[in-house]
Amino acid sequence: MYRYDNFDARFVSERTNQFRDQIARRLKGELSEEQFRPLRLMNGVYLQLHAYMLRIAIPYGTLSGAQMHKLADIADRFDRSYGHFTTRQNIQLNWMGLSNIPDILEELASVEMHAIQTSGNCIRNVTTDPYAGAIAGEAEDPRAVAELIRQWSSLHPEFSFLPRKFKVAITASEGDRAAIKVHDVGLQLCENDAGEAGVRVWVGGGLGRTPLIASVIRDWLPLGDLLGYLEALMRVYNRHGRRDNKYKARIKILLQALGLEELTRQVDAEFAKIDHIDPDNVRSELDRIRAFFAPPPLEESADEGTLQSDLAENQAFARWIQNNSVDHKVPGHTIVTISLKPIGGIPGDATSDQMHLIANLATLYSHDEIRTTHEQNIVLPHVRKADLHHLYKALADAGLGTANAGLASDIIACPGLDYCSLATARSIPVAQNISKRLEARENDVGPLKIKISGCINACGHHHVGHIGILGLDKAGKEYYQITLGGSGDENASIGEILGPGFSYDKIDGAVETLVDTYQSIRTGDERFLDTYRRVGADPFKEALYATA
Amino acid sequence: MTTHILTANHLAEGHVVFLGENGIWVSNANHAVRASSPEDKTRLDQSGSAAKAASLVIEPYLVEVEANENTNIPIKTRERMRTLGPTVRLDLGYQSGTWKPDTYAYTGEEIVQI
Ligand code: SF4
Numbered sequence: 001m002y003r004y005d006n007f008d009a010r011f012v013s014e015r016t017n018q019f020r021d022q023i024a025r026r027l028k029g030e031l032s033e034e035q036f037r038p039l040r041l042m043n044g045v046y047l048q049l050h051a052y053m054l055r056i057a058i059p060y061g062t063l064s065g066a067q068m069h070k071l072a073d074i075a076d077r078f079d080r081s082y083g084h085f086t087t088r089q090n091i092q093l094n095w096m097g098l099s100n101i102p103d104i105l106e107e108l109a110s111v112e113m114h115a116i117q118t119s120g121n122c123i124r125n126v127t128t129d130p131y132a133g134a135i136a137g138e139a140e141d142p143r144a145v146a147e148l149i150r151q152w153s154s155l156h157p158e159f160s161f162l163p164r165k166f167k168v169a170i171t172a173s174e175g176d177r178a179a180i181k182v183h184d185v186g187l188q189l190c191e192n193d194a195g196e197a198g199v200r201v202w203v204g205g206g207l208g209r210t211p212l213i214a215s216v217i218r219d220w221l222p223l224g225d226l227l228g229y230l231e232a233l234m235r236v237y238n239r240h241g242r243r244d245n246k247y248k249a250r251i252k253i254l255l256q257a258l259g260l261e262e263l264t265r266q267v268d269a270e271f272a273k274i275d276h277i278d279p280d281n282v283r284s285e286l287d288r289i290r291a292f293f294a295p296p297p298l299e300e301s302a303d304e305g306t307l308q309s310d311l312a313e314n315q316a317f318a319r320w321i322q323n324n325s326v327d328h329k330v331p332g333h334t335i336v337t338i339s340l341k342p343i344g345g346i347p348g349d350a351t352s353d354q355m356h357l358i359a360n361l362a363t364l365y366s367h368d369e370i371r372t373t374h375e376q377n378i379v380l381p382h383v384r385k386a387d388l389h390h391l392y393k394a395l396a397d398a399g400l401g402t403a404n405a406g407l408a409s410d411i412i413a414c415p416g417l418d419y420c421s422l423a424t425a426r427s428i429p430v431a432q433n434i435s436k437r438l439e440a441r442e443n444d445v446g447p448l449k450i451k452i453s454g455c456i457n458a459c460g461h462h463h464v465g466h467i468g469i470l471g472l473d474k475a476g477k478e479y480y481q482i483t484l485g486g487s488g489d490e491n492a493s494i495g496e497i498l499g500p501g502f503s504y505d506k507i508d509g510a511v512e513t514l515v516d517t518y519q520s521i522r523t524g525d526e527r528f529l530d531t532y533r534r535v536g537a538d539p540f541k542e543a544l545y546a547t548a
Numbered sequence: 549m550t551t552h553i554l555t556a557n558h559l560a561e562g563h564v565v566f567l568g569e570n571g572i573w574v575s576n577a578n579h580a581v582r583a584s585s586p587e588d589k590t591r592l593d594q595s596g597s598a599a600k601a602a603s604l605v606i607e608p609y610l611v612e613v614e615a616n617e618n619t620n621i622p623i624k625t626r627e628r629m630r631t632l633g634p635t636v637r638l639d640l641g642y643q644s645g646t647w648k649p650d651t652y653a654y655t656g657e658e659i660v661q662i
Contacts, residue, residue, distance in 0.1 A: 027560055029603035047607065049630055050641055051562035080640055095640070097561040346636055417626060418634035426625075428636045476624060 001064055001369070002147050002292040004112045011155065012109045015116060019043045020102035027099065042122075044115030045101060048421050052096040055118040056108060060128040060146040060170075061089035061372040065363040068370055070111045072355035074104055083355065084419075085340060085348040087412060087459055088167075089127050089372045090118055094419055116154070121162045123153035123234075127169045129177045130371040133295060134381035136329035138172040139189040139197065144290040145226070146170050148282070151289075152227050159234050163241030164249035166234070167206075179374060179488035181205045181214045182464055184251045185233070192220045199226055203233065203263070204255035207458035211494045212252045215260050217267065223286060224279030225271075232271035236263065296367035296382050301332035305386030317392050319443070320403035325388070332385055336366075337405040338378040338395060343439045344432050347413040348376030357398050365391050374461075375412055377405065408442040408450060408515065409435035412461055416454025416471060417478070423454035425471025425478035426504070433508035438515060445515055448528045451486075464488035466529045467514060468495040469507065480507040484514070484540060485532045498537060499545055510544055517543040551615040553580035554592040555630065556605035563648055564630045565605060567595055573605060575648040577620045577631040582613070 004012070019039070026036040040046075044055040056071065063071075071091055075083050078100045079093040086092055096104075108114055117124055126146040133141035149168060153159065159166075171178040172189035180186025186202035198220045205214030221229055240258070242248045255263050311318045324337040338358060341347050350358070358378055362370045365387045366380035373379055383391060395401045404410045411434060414420065416427030431452055438445065451465030455472075462468030468483035479501045486495030502510045515528075517540050522531045532540070554567040555577075565573040566580035574580065583589040589610060596608025611627045613620040622628045633641015 027603065033600065033606050047557060047562070049626070050564060050633060051557070095562075097563075099560050417629065418636050423626070426635065428634075432636065478625065 001062060002289065012114050015114070016102060016105040016109055019105060023098055023102055038120065041119040042116065044118040045096070046119065048094065048419050050095065050419065052098055054093045054096045054101060054104065054115055056091050056113060056115045057118050057125045058090050058372050059150055060126055060143045061130055062143060063370040063372065065359040065368045065370070067111045067113055068355050068359035068362065070107060070113070072352040072359065074107055075352040075355070078104055081352045082349055084415065085350065085372050085376050087374050087376060087414070087461055088125060089374055090125060121164050122160050123166045123168065126150055127178055127374060129171045129173060130373040130379040131177060131326065131335050131381065132172065133293060134328050134335050135173060135326070137174065139191060140172055141293045142170045142172040142189055144286060144293045145187065145189060145223070147289050148227070148286050149230070159238065162238055163243045164246060166251070174490060176490040179464065181492040182207055182488055183214065186214050190220070196222065198222045201229065204252040206250055206252045207461060207463050209247050209456050210252060211458070211463040213492050213494060215255065217260065217264050222279070224283040227282050228274045228277040228279065229271050231277060232274055233267045235270050236266045298330040298333055298382060300330055303332065303386055307385050307388060310389040316403065317389060320392055320401060321388065323403045323407060324405040328382065334383050334385055334388060336380045336383050336391065338380065338400050339402040339404050339410060340377050341404060341410050341435065342399055342402050343409055344436045346428050347411055347431050354398055354400055357394065361391055361394055375410065404442060406447050408438040408445050408448045411435060412451040414453050414460035420454060422457060423471070424473040425454050425480065427452040427454040427460055427471055430469060430471070430480065430507055434511050437508050437512050445519065446527055450511065461488060463494045464492065465495060466532070467511060472501065478504040480504070482510065484537055485529065487529055496537060499541055513543050514540055549584050550612050551582050551584050552589055552592065552610040552612055553577060553582055553620050554596050554608060555611050556596060556599065556608035559603055559606050567592065571595065573599070575642060578618060580620055582615055582620065
């Protein structure tokens with residue numbers, strides 16, 4: 001794992017002290033709310049429906065056991081003993097008092113964490129593949145490049161007041177588990193024809209009011225040029241991105257306005273002028289960072305212990321292995337997904353006891369490594385096959401053994417109207433109702449991604465759900481619009497609106513009808529998305545609206 | 549005629565508050581003072597601005613309620629949830645009985661702890 005150097009430690013500590021002082025001045029009335037608001041947002045403090053919310057950054061979704069223990073301690077001491085893992089691989093605490101926040105930030109700093117750049121119009125936490133460094137076929141561990149970008153973007157004087165927030169995602173696999181094509185910038189680490197390490201750059205993807213799939217702006221760039229190129233791209237965006245209308249301020253709108261060719265021309269011209277970032281320095285800094293992400297000492301082994309007999313004897317364990325584990329690149333090991341989607345539970349929530357347990361299990365069984373996923377689950381990336389049954393039993397005893405990763409009840413849902421001050425409708429209880437309805441047959445249904453947002457901001461990624469649900473307010477009543485055919489993977493697509501929406505009472509039944517329809521028309525081992533792409537929306541519309 | 553109460557969040561602690569009798573901010577919406585006439589609503593609004601300027605609360609605004617004998621029930625789901633807590637965690641928020649002490653008032657000159 002990356003360890004702070006003196007610069008990082010000093011910067012985080014100075015920022016904590018600065019914010020402690022700003023909070024004290026606010027509480028004494030020396031700063032007005034208007035003056036204070038941007039300062040608190042720069043430190044991840046929002047005002048939500050019931051209280052302040054603190055969003056803590058989990059850079060590229062990687063945590064050690066000690067960091068997870070610290071998050072659990074903070075949830076216990078200062079909040080209501082639980083945390084909510086978000087679609088940006090961060091964690092939110094929902095019941096914060098302002099006066100406690102400086103102490104919390106100090107606690108976080110003691111384990112090299114903070115809440116900086118989790119809000120505001122800056123470059124946000126860089127997200128990546130939760131299987132990074134563990135899955136076969138990667139160009140390299142993308143977290144080293146993500147850390148390089150974190151260092152470059154943190155405190156960057158030019159990019160602290162962008163036209164709008166800016167999100168970067170990075171993957172090193174052909175299979176995209178980081179949804180890079182729906183980010184402002186998506187990076188795919190890959191080799192060129194000569195076998196040199198580099199990166200493909202996508203630009204202008206995003207969800208929200210104007211959902212768009214990103215375009216390739218550079219097919220391949222040597223890694224030494226990455227920061228210079230990003231700096232050029234950010235400069236063009238900073239200069240021309242609209243500041244007069246926040247709904248038109250993201251880079252995707254600039255891309256639409258200029259066209260890809262012109263944007264590429266401007267970025268290339270700016271890149272040619274950049275002479276203050278030396279590619280050799282970038283390369284050597286990347287080498288320094290890579291050392292922190294050296295793979296753990298895993299021994300190739302054919303020894304699976306009692307795995308086969310345990311699988312034969314324990315059906316629930318076998319189902320969990322089938323759905324929640326993926327082969328590791330080192331034989332004898334597995335990547336495990338811990339579902340934070342218990343049937344009828346709140347997607348992404350974990351109690352502090354569960355967080356402590358995950359931390360202990362990571363230390364015992366996963367070389368002290370934990371990943372958070374944009375699908376609001378947890379991953380233990382390096383588990384020996386021989387340890388899987390012990391791990392499963394410990395998780396299942398704590399309500400963390402749900403065998404539903406990638407299935408119908410593994411639903412992404414934003415906090416929605418239950419917590420979020422921007423929401424137009426609830427998301428969480430809709431997810432709970434759907435998961436209860438579909439649980440019994442979800443193994444027959446197979447891979448299905450249902451994603452729910454409580455407003456058009458789309459934090460629940462509904463546009464890229466195979467079934468997407470957007471909660472709206474219609475004359476004071478919650479009302480849900482369905483989109484079909486979205487996908488956030490390497491074949492990304494934006495879902496199409498199906499037709500008139502449904503009331504809160506009807507939406508879970510409507511989703512069940514869609515699943516019935518799929519099961520009645522699928523051929524072979526088609527996934528829901530494959531069937532939709534083959535037949536289009538008509539059979540689904542007919543089933544939903546014919547009798548309406 | 550519609551009835552309104554005044555709500556905000558407590559600056560230091562963040563929790564939801566309502567303006568009660570004698571300028572005291574309370575956590576139970578049923579104890580909030582009501583305004584029905586335009587003059588009363590303007591007065592409530594002004595009290596909110598004054599408490600905001602005095603750094604006692606943030607984001608004060610009027611909420612329309614159904615005024616019953618002993619209860620003020622907000623018309624909008626969002627506001628109902630602020631008086632209670634999340635619908636998905638009935639053990640959290642004011643619905644769980646964890647009322648905050650009604651300890652602060654802004655007298656027009658200073659914040660007093662009662
Ligand atoms: S999508 Fe809307 S309701 Fe959901 S968390 Fe984002 S802003 Fe809040």
